[in-house]
Amino acid sequence: MSGPLFTPDDLPWTVGIDLPLTILLILVTGGTFIILPGVYLALWLYIVHRRPLALYLYMPLAVLSGLDLIPDRLLPGNLSELIGLLLGLWLAAECSEAS
Numbered sequence: 001m002s003g004p005l006f007t008p009d010d011l012p013w014t015v016g017i018d019l020p021l022t023i024l025l026i027l028v029t030g031g032t033f034i035i036l037p038g039v040y041l042a043l044w045l046y047i048v049h050r051r052p053l054a055l056y057l058y059m060p061l062a063v064l065s066g067l068d069l070i071p072d073r074l075l076p077g078n079l080s081e082l083i084g085l086l087l088g089l090w091l092a093a094e095c096s097e098a099s
Contacts, residue, residue: 012044035065
């Protein structure tokens with residue numbers, strides 16, 4: 001598999017991103033930058049290794065993060081609080097898995 005999404009070794013193009021650059025992008029974007037590589041790597045896992053679980057877990061996160069960027073006055077009821085709660089629960093679950 002070759003193309004713009006993969007290196008010649010069939011690895012994701014994100015392997016070439018330096019850690020300091022990644023940290024800088026995360027800090028500048030308020031943490032939202034980390035979602036895009038997560039979705040991309042989940043898509044890469046699905047395409048190359050036929051493992052859809054990561055894609056199923058990151059896509060709702062990407063959608064919720066996109067909805068969280070909508071101003072509160074444009075969302076009905078307490079939807080903004082619900083989105084924030086779901087994102088917080090996802091983050092807590094990820095942190096508990098890492099330890």
